[in-house]
Amino acid sequence: MATTTGRPPLWRDVRVLAWTFQIAVVLVVVAIVFWLLDNLRVNSQRLNIPTGFGHLDQPSSFPIPGSDFRQTQPVRDALVEGFQNTLRLAITGIALATVAGVLIGIARLSQNFIVRSAARAYVEFVRNVPLFCLLFVMYGAVVLNAFPRVADSWDVGPVAIVNVRGASTFWFEGGNWKFVVALLSAGIVAFLVARWRSRIADRTGTPGRTGLWALPTAAVVLVVVWIVLGLGATAPEIDGARVTGGITMTPEYFAALAALVIYTSSHVAEIVRGSIQAVPRGQGEAANALALSGFQRLWHVVLPQAMRIGVPPIGNQYLNLAKNSSLAAAISFPELTKVTQLTVANRSPAVPSFALLLGIYLVLSLVISLFVNLANRRLAIVER
């Protein structure tokens, strides 16, 4: 055929069609966003409500229970306070949920019938009820209704005092930064010792016993630095109608933390179980053939491979936990969402306040997923 095939007509050219379609979609999206923003502008002008962030410098005119925050401080400080509470809840929750979840996940695969069944009952129950119910149960039915009054607290000496006003335990005394320095130096020494021992193990083939070396050394370093910096320790004591000393979790914080940990740990446990089962059976059998003990088999052979499978979904659970910490607003724990609700109730404009709130949660989520991705990359198999 001698006909030269030039470009097809415009209405049949795939590339033209594709771009027209895309531009149309983008235009529609942009138009909707503009329409919404324009409505916001018009409505705000009509009601004489500001759309900027000027309210952040106004006095907040509400107190935050359980902190030194005063009513005269600006809204900005209130939000910072709320964000700190959210972070406290999220970080502690993630740490505890990981530990509990891994233990329960392993328990689900135990050879012991009772342990296996108890773990299964826990997971099957908790995973299938709403977190919100657990939260109200922990707060209303457990903390407020079942915990004793201060006079008859459950008192485990310096370790814990639990009553309806909260749960207290021992804590350090004498400056936050000193505490951080002490912890950091102990951690660094432990890391160095562990690396030194594993190098020796690599070189000589003798067992490294990294844990046996690193942990006592770290403990000694911690004690020494503690004494050198002049840090003290305080234990909780019942002093009439209240508990003094130590560190006290408010009932709201305790209930929110417990509910988040119980709920998330059941999900983490399921992921851990699935990941361990996804490790080929031959790996465990090979460990048995090498005469490794049960703990060695789990710690050196099975868990490292299971982690590779389990880290991305567990990271999702961390994200969920951080976002679910907003539910604590419903039991009046002054985290970010509750504080924002309070500011809106105290004449801060609703839309900018909520936009800021959403933005902060978005950044928090991105930061967490960044950490998870880093962990994931470190664990991934290095291929050619």
Place this chain on the structure above:
Amino acid sequence: MQTFLTEDLAVPPPEPPRPPTAGPADWVRRNLFRSVGDGVVTVVAAIVVGFVVFRFARFLFSTGRWEIVRTNLKLFMVGRYPADELWRIVVALTAVAFVGGLIAGFVARRHVVAGTVAPDQPVTRRLVALVGRLWPLVVGVLLLLFLSSSPGPWLTAAAIVVAAVLGRLAGPYLPRRSAVVLVLGSIVLAAALVWFLTRPVGWDRWGGIMLNLFLATAGITLCFPLGVLLALGRRSKLPLIRAVCIAYIELFRGVPLFVLLLLSAIALGFFIPTWLEPPGLVVRAIVVFTLFTAAYVAEIVRGGLQSLPKGQTEAAQALGLSPVKTTFLIVMPQALRNVIPALVGQFISLFKDTTLAGAAMGFLDALQVANAATAQDAFRGQRLLAESLGFVMLLFWIGCITMSRESQRLERTLGVGTR
């Protein structure tokens, strides 16, 4: 290589594995007292578990005061739906049961025709299998009937069972090509039932677990098409479409549902013009659930699409199918089949999250009923929150465990991972 080795070195054939010794004594040894340490664990765990079970049983049968549930059963189930109009709910449930039975019968017949299920199983055996499958639901319904103090629930349950059985019996006689009619009919029926139920009272007086179920059903139905479109958009070759979809998905996955619900309850009025009446709270909740869950569904469906070998698309193209047909007849069915567990998990989580709407928007959903019931004159200050919340948790547990068990069964029937 293998044969060479075996022949040449004359490796004796491996002994057949010894059959595991049976008997209760052996079971106890293997499962409870494998070693000394295991024995210690068994004793300690038995004491702890025994204590928990004892406390739980005591709460259930002795110390728990279940009068609050018995008195407020109607509030827990349907909220403040007017008593004179309750027959509408009975009619709706009966219709749903009939159509459900019809579809089950139709599907079963198709399975028999396809030869995947043996045709003639005795009715008793099928019934036992059904109860074994749905035991949480059966136990829950029996418990509700036991708690109820009027004949209404008994009649409702009877009507539902009769309708389901009739549907199941009629289903196999539907003509072979009724699938599309059934799906479209269900959608029309659902819309008609919503109209039928909202006629006397409007949405804002719905409540109880009925509201949770309705919000979840509406959210699941509406989010699914949007989620599939977003997943396709995210994998599209068109950069602008992809960017829009990624922005949407990441935005909605990065913020808490509770905050979105609060925002739509408080600040939605700012975003719509004055001449437009702001939608009711239930509609807002459904929209938020739909938009939120669609982002998660999109990620799940994307996972399914990625799990599919490229050869499937190429084979469809080789057959000359259009891109739309390739996507919806070849790629999507297989991709969705691969992600059924994750999808159902997402729907379960949506069902649980409907409790957030109650707190954020002030509905009297099941959880808020549980909170409010403890403030009634008859029950105030008696510390009955554990009982009322426990009952609500049981309702949610039944719904979620049934969904998850059915999804596992569906997974097995469709042969995920085996074909």
